[in-house]
Amino acid sequence: xxxxxxxxxTPSRYNLIGTKCGNCGxxxxxPRVVCPSCHRKSIGxxxxxxxxxxxxxxxxxxxxxxxxxxxxxxxxxxxxIELEGCCRLTxxxxxxxxxxxxxxxxxxxxxxxxxEQEKDDVIHYGYKFRPARSER
Numbered sequence: 001x002x003x004x005x006x007x008x009x010t011p012s013r014y015n016l017i018g019t020k021c022g023n024c025g026x027x028x029x030x031p032r033v034v035c036p037s038c039h040r041k042s043i044g045x046x047x048x049x050x051x052x053x054x055x056x057x058x059x060x061x062x063x064x065x066x067x068x069x070x071x072x073x074x075x076x077x078x079x080x081i082e083l084e085g086c087c088r089l090t091x092x093x094x095x096x097x098x099x100x101x102x103x104x105x106x107x108x109x110x111x112x113x114x115x116e117q118e119k120d121d122v123i124h125y126g127y128k129f130r131p132a133r134s135e136r
Contacts, residue, residue: 016051016109016127018087027051027086052084053109054132062098077101081129095130106132 020027021035022045028035029051035042060079063070070076077093079101093101094112107129114124 016053016083017048018051019046020049021045022047029083029087029089051086055081055083055107055109055129057093057101057103057105057107058082058088059103060093060101062101079107079129081107092128093130094128100131106134108132 016029017031018027018029019031021038021042023038023041024035026035026037027049031046031048033043033046034040035046057079058081060077062075062077064075066074066076075098077098078090079093080088080090082088091109093107094110108131109127110130111125112128114126114128116123
């Protein structure tokens with residue numbers, strides 16, 4: 001990911017910011033300018049909102065053969081998470097053994113290092129999810 005794109009997406013990554021359509025009420029992540037359901041009717045009606053940091057695992061996969069930048073983390077779990085009261089997103093599950101991840105598991109967002117761009121010495125931070133306190 002290029003540096004300009006990373007900085008454009010900073011509010012979403014650091015704060016879990018999404019958008020709510022003022023026409024149909026659907027919530028989207030990442031934020032959108034136009035609702036994919038309402039199309040033109042949503043123009044100018046998309047409101048930025050803070051999303052819940054609490055969610056539930058609805059699907060997951062354990063990655064055993066990781067890309068080069070994730071070799072030190074394997075195996076790791078990547079999950080589809082449904083946030084309370086809104087939308088779904090994909091994120092890594094951390095702070096537990098990948099074999100402990102289950103569908104229906106309650107999780108919470110946490111702010112962590114995502115990676116490093118070695119040639120520019122840029123460290124990227126963002127959200128990952130960990131088991132909710134009630135699951136630990």
